[in-house]
Amino acid sequence: MSILALLLSGAGLVAAGMRDRASDGIERGFRAALAIALGTGAWAASYAAWRMAFGTPGAAKDVVLALAGAAALAVFRRRLPAPAQGREPAPRWLYALFAAACVVAAAAFVEHTMRFPDGGWDAWMIWNLRARFLARAADLHSAISPAMAFLAHQDYPWLLPGAVAQAFSTFGESRMVPAAIAALFGALAVAVVTLGVARVHGARWGLLGGLAVVTLPCFATFASNQQADVPLAVYFAIAAALMTSARSRTELALAGFSAGLGMWTKNEGVLYAACLGIAWIWRTRDLRGALAFAAGALPCAALLAWFKLGLAPPNDLAAFSTRATILENALDWRRWAELLVLTARRVVYFQDFGFWVLAGVLLLWFMRKRPFSVLGTALFLACAAYGPIYALQPHRLDWIFRTSADRILTQLWPVAVLATMPALARTTART
Amino acid sequence: MNRRVTALMVALAAIGMLRILWLHFVSEPRNEPRRAPIDVRYAALRAVVSSGEAGYVSDLPAAVHLGEDAATLGTRMYLHVQFAVAPVVLRYDDARPPLVVVNLHDPSRLPDLMEQRGLELVAQIAAGLAVARPR
Numbered sequence: 001m002s003i004l005a006l007l008l009s010g011a012g013l014v015a016a017g018m019r020d021r022a023s024d025g026i027e028r029g030f031r032a033a034l035a036i037a038l039g040t041g042a043w044a045a046s047y048a049a050w051r052m053a054f055g056t057p058g059a060a061k062d063v064v065l066a067l068a069g070a071a072a073l074a075v076f077r078r079r080l081p082a083p084a085q086g087r088e089p090a091p092r093w094l095y096a097l098f099a100a101a102c103v104v105a106a107a108a109f110v111e112h113t114m115r116f117p118d119g120g121w122d123a124w125m126i127w128n129l130r131a132r133f134l135a136r137a138a139d140l141h142s143a144i145s146p147a148m149a150f151l152a153h154q155d156y157p158w159l160l161p162g163a164v165a166q167a168f169s170t171f172g173e174s175r176m177v178p179a180a181i182a183a184l185f186g187a188l189a190v191a192v193v194t195l196g197v198a199r200v201h202g203a204r205w206g207l208l209g210g211l212a213v214v215t216l217p218c219f220a221t222f223a224s225n226q227q228a229d230v231p232l233a234v235y236f237a238i239a240a241a242l243m244t245s246a247r248s249r250t251e252l253a254l255a256g257f258s259a260g261l262g263m264w265t266k267n268e269g270v271l272y273a274a275c276l277g278i279a280w281i282w283r284t285r286d287l288r289g290a291l292a293f294a295a296g297a298l299p300c301a302a303l304l305a306w307f308k309l310g311l312a313p314p315n316d317l318a319a320f321s322t323r324a325t326i327l328e329n330a331l332d333w334r335r336w337a338e339l340l341v342l343t344a345r346r347v348v349y350f351q352d353f354g355f356w357v358l359a360g361v362l363l364l365w366f367m368r369k370r371p372f373s374v375l376g377t378a379l380f381l382a383c384a385a386y387g388p389i390y391a392l393q394p395h396r397l398d399w400i401f402r403t404s405a406d407r408i409l410t411q412l413w414p415v416a417v418l419a420t421m422p423a424l425a426r427t428t429a430r431t
Numbered sequence: 432m433n434r435r436v437t438a439l440m441v442a443l444a445a446i447g448m449l450r451i452l453w454l455h456f457v458s459e460p461r462n463e464p465r466r467a468p469i470d471v472r473y474a475a476l477r478a479v480v481s482s483g484e485a486g487y488v489s490d491l492p493a494a495v496h497l498g499e500d501a502a503t504l505g506t507r508m509y510l511h512v513q514f515a516v517a518p519v520v521l522r523y524d525d526a527r528p529p530l531v532v533v534n535l536h537d538p539s540r541l542p543d544l545m546e547q548r549g550l551e552l553v554a555q556i557a558a559g560l561a562v563a564r565p566r
Binding site: 094100104105107111112115117128129136137145151152215216221320351354403 | 433436437439440441443444445446447448450451452454455456459463465466467468469482484493494495497498500501506509510511513514517518520521522523
């Protein structure tokens, strides 16, 4: 019933948001990836809402979710096919290279999972720890008890722990469960970017975009770490892909729903949703579209507010900050200079990024005179926001930067690829 | 231009793939030992400490305050026990709850630490790992 609820709710959401019929295999693949990702998110978010409202959910929650999905599928049956777009095909060797890259990343995922069977440090310290609490205890408060060390980050939203906890209840408490969910989100990240670009610009650009994600050296590692960064990247990327190609306000609402799931995945999701919304208004002046986006994000925003205001202990960044430390950090020019140096060094951090990020920064320099797109603006806003976040937070700057910068890049990278490929496709089409 | 962009991206992808292969199939097997699952050492605690809150004491400090190094072995040991015994909430450096997990890097320090914290043994789980209660 869980899998049926996940698939039906996802398919129902996609049917409600994208009213035309998929015109070809690429579009069908893109929508299938969306349905699985959004269905998983809805399944986990509804679990959290039920848990906070009524306690541990039984089968009733999944029955309600499955029925709602089935009803949406019935009501929003697609009638008109989506208009066909001129797309550039890809040569066979590019398909072969993409397949080889996916095999390499999958092998790295398996190897890393076997080497670190409980996932990365944050997986057992935060995400799977929370999943164990949720699966093993009826009392939600124990999962977020302030008596635990702050490193357990009891204030973090719990889309991923909710999904893992439900899977524990269904399949038993095995280390395979969080690993399988991590693999699913890793595959979805690659699929969303590849198919999201291909549906607009053709298979050549889609495969190149997919390559940029799957061959980012740290991607397979972060996917296998069983942390929330890749799931957040998936929801941010879905929202971004839908916003750039939206033909209706319902698609913008679906983008908002995905951004909302990002908010329920990690605290950074709030920043990314806000950046997408602001960038949309800034670049399109379409307030109604922005309202549709906000309406889509509302369910998960409400869920997050309910958790943060009603249950969660304060975030460590807020708990350890005082007005005096914030002011002191803001006026400390050495801290800002250190941040600039750390950032510049990270751009050329070959071990985790190869030359991808350096290439992206150089491309940005060459294209600096062109107006920013919605996604480019959203990424610029997100990066700009991280400046004061890093500088003003209370922890040692080098420590928090070292432990978080690569994860933030992983969250942003799929959207950076989605933002870059249209510019490359247009540039090369003109020459 | 189209071909140049494609060639450049393919080159970047090839470099990325080689880096992935090097890290996961050459460097890590040589330099990064495989971790044992956390539950191998700690799962037996759950039979003794199964619900509510428990204390935690150790011979290594864990990072629980601002500015402390969170990457220390003591922090890892504390968080590993928390992960294993969930949904029990572990109170760090607290020897007052009815049950206290004693987790030691140096097992020979067990008698000293029990004496120092006013604890008596309830169950010895493994070398350097015990459950105790206040005397």
